[in-house]
Amino acid sequence: MSGAGAEVFFQPWTTPFGAPPFGAWTPADFGPAFERALAEHRRELADIGAQTAPPDFENTILALERAGRPLGRIAALFDHQTSTQAGPEFDALEREIAPRLARHQVEYRADAGLFARVEAVYARREALGLDAEAQRLVERHRIEFIRAGAMLDASGKDRLRAVMEALADVFTRFRQNVMADERRAALVLENEADLEGLSPELRAAAAADAEARGLPGKWVISVSRSSVEPFLQASTRRDLRQIVFEAFTRRGDAGATDNKPLIAEILRLRAERAHLLGFDTYADYALSDTMAGTLAAAEGLLLRVWAPALRRADEERADMQALIDAEGGGFPLAAWDWRFYAEKVRRERFALDEAGLKPYFQLDLMIEAVQDVAGRLFGLSFVLRDDLPRPHPDVRIWEVRDRGETPLGLFYGDYFARPGKRSGAWMSSLRVPHGLDGGEGPIVTNTCNFVKPAPGRPALLSLNDARTLFHEFGHGLHGLLSRAHYPSLSATNVALDFVELPSQIYEHWLLRPEVLRRFARHAETGETLPEALIARIQAARHFNQGFTSVEMIASALVDLAYHRLPDPAGLDAEAFERDTLAALGMPAEIAMRHRSPHFAHIFDGDFYAAGYYAYLWAEVLDADGFQAFVEAGDPFDADVADRLRRFIYEPGNSADPAELYRQFRGRDPGVEPLLAGRGLLSAG
Ligand SMILES: [Zn+2]
Structure with missing residues (x-):
């Protein structure tokens, strides 16, 4: 195939909202497109560095913000396509492109001339008359340079570049192994x-x-x-x-597809990266740029919840064993029995079962629910746009409007599992909103893996699926509502342990009776979810939370254990996982939510490495934050919703996250609402 179609990535798109013209390129176009975009970005960076004018905010920091637009556009689309429509034609391309992108990132940040200019602007930042967001932009650029090795000597930079390229290659192989197994x-x-x-x-x-x-x-x-x-x-x-x-x-x-040797390799490379940058371990490096700030703070929170979660899980196990014994089962509960017997206990104790509930949770109505909540909280409305090019026939596209009239951006919903789609659910930004040079509007996606119904049948969700829908929509709102002026500070470009706050807090609206009464309707009979069933759902909300907490926190603790090793060379991942879990007292009947060989969060990229704890950290914030609505006596209280929008969904990374939370809540968060929300207060 020829690469002539690559041109499309560099042209302005005349579609409404500048929506990506899916279908106008082939996978083979990505190679030449990357080549040209990388060369353009290199040239832009060289021009910034070669200026004779003294460094200032405009000619250095803003110039960096403006550079590399086509590269960002292509990378976002490439990531989108390899995650949702992977196949042989993308696999090879991804293995070729990932290390080149990694090398480019390292070379960019290693450029001594560029860094000297950033340092010069940073040194004078107080005297430049910059507003708070522009000052933060200067600080963030400097931090990004330093964290990527700008202060290393030439041989250190060479070594770091080799490490980063090697990591990019191993990440890709790790991810492709998992996806190959998931296709089976x-x-x-x-x-x-x-x-x-x-x-x-x-x-x-x-x-x-x-x-x-x-x-x-x-x-x-x-x-x-x-x-x-x-x-x-x-x-x-x-x-x-x-x-x-x-x-x-x-x-x-x-x-x-054995990933265990790759884990050892990733950990060895990450440890070397941390050492090069002056940290004892990779965990120290990763956590130094988060809200938690230190390994001790992150681990402290996990362990505080771990002990009561273990106790609760043991009670849950005993309940299920009693049921097995009463049935004359004659076997001890095993890990593959947990979900089956939990369901039985739930049916007995709360007269609730997944099969009975599912017909009430229709995907289409739950989509209406997430959009309606956004309307009541923030004044958003959603209009289907069947006229825009779709990346796949299953994808639905909405135009998002703010307070009735103002077009805000586009939302792509891609809900059904299919071969070639990475498992799990996630949000991504095909374009982040910003105000620079006239600005651009957001284009966000939600990708899920719900089971596709037979033709003519409604798609039904489990309660967990519905929670996922609310979660990813919350991320979507974070991408849509951002009002940060600068692209690199916009939307979800925030601290790792803040990024799950906008998503997790949104889950709270799913189980509000006022939401269920309107949108939980039986697929066959059209009957609204009966009040008695709503009451039983509320009563059962702590059910099996021991299990849920243990499987998640175990993954987070193993993640930190891996990344706190100062010298992980030659690590036996299987033995390490087993020994770490044994030392923590992990029950044999519960598996980690993500076992190491497929723990893509931490091994197919850096984002969640030494950072899986962030889900629990953000839960402290979301549980405490939702209490603001409870205290106001109304889940749609206009004042609280306004503060939520202004201080949580809109700022992106334009201000310090802890300070933003205080502005929203009027104080720092406490951990009790999290424990109460998981039903662990009495147990702890
Ligand atoms: Zn999330």
Whole structure:
């Protein structure tokens, strides 16, 4: 294929909102496009460094902000496509491009001339008459240079560049191994009797999956969370649950896709990076630029919740064992039994079950719900735009309007699982909003992996799926509502342990009775979720929180344990994970939410490395923050919503996050609402 289509990435897009013209390029166009965009960015940076005029805010800091626009545009689209439509044509390209991008980033930040100019502006920042956001921009650019090695000598810079390129290559291989395993079938069933316990939706999805794999008349449970968890919850076949559980927890763990040697390599490279930059360990390096600030602060929070979570999980285990014994099961509860028996206990104790609830949570109505909440809190409205180019036929695009009239940006919803899509759910910005040079509006995406219904049937969500929808929409609002002036300070470009606050706080609105009454409606009968069921959902909100807390905090503690090693060379990841969990008292019946060989958060890139704790850190903020609405006596209280918008969703990284939180709440957060929200107060 020729690369002639690469031109499209460099032209202004005349679509409404400048929406990306998906379909106007082929995967092969990305190679030449990257080549040209990298060369352009290098030239822009060289020009900034070569100026004879003395460094000032305009000719140095703003010039850096303006440089590299096409590269940013192409990288965002490339990341979007490799995450949602991966396949052989992208795999090879990604392995080629990732190290080149990494090398470019390092070379940019290692440029002594550029850094000297940034330092000169930084030294005079108080005297330049800059506003607070511009001053922060200067500080952030300086920090980014320093954290990327600008202060190293030439040999240090060479070594760091080699480390970063090697890391980019290993990240890509790690990610591709996990995705290859997730494309596999965990289980192929030929006999309808083996489907006992599964809902009609799950059976239909398993049949469709088999059909797509050329196995008509059979049923396939694939190795993705969206098909594994419902199977483990519903299947009455203990032997099959074990097979599916083991396939799921051993992604990236063996054979040609074994990620364990890559983990050792990643940790070794990260430790070297930290040492080069003057830190004892990678955790020290990563945490030094977060709200938590130190390893001790991050770990302290995790351990504070860990002990009561373990106690609660043990009570949950005992309840389930009692049920197994009463049924004459004659076996000890195993990890592949947890979700199945938890569901049984929930049914007995709260008269709630997933299968009974699911028909009330229709994807289309839940989308209306997330949009309606944004309307009531922030005055946003959403208009479907079927006329814009879509990256895939399943994707829905909305124009977002602010307070009735003002067009704000675009929101892309890509909800269904399909081959080639990374598992999990996430938000990304195809364009961050900013006010520089007349500004640009936001284009954000939400990508999920909900099970696609049979043709003509409504898509139904579990309560967890619905929570995911609210979560990712909260990230989406963070991307949409940003009013930071400078692109690099905009939207979700914030401290890692602040970034989950806008998403997690939004989850609180899902279970509000005033939301459920309007949007939880039965797919067959149209009946609104009965009040008695709403009350039972509220009563069951702490149910299984021991398990949920343990599987998540275990992942966070293992992440910190890996990254606090001063010398991880030659590490045996399997033994390290096992020993770390044993020392923490991890129950045998619970697996880490993400076992090491597929812990993509921390091993397919740097973003969450030594940072998985951030979900819990942000939960301190979201639980405490939502209390502001509770105290006001109204989940849509206009004053609190206005402060939430102004101090949490709008500022991006234009101000210090702890200070922003204080402006929103009037004080620092406390940890009690988090413990109460997980039902762990009495246990702790
Ligand atoms: Zn999130």
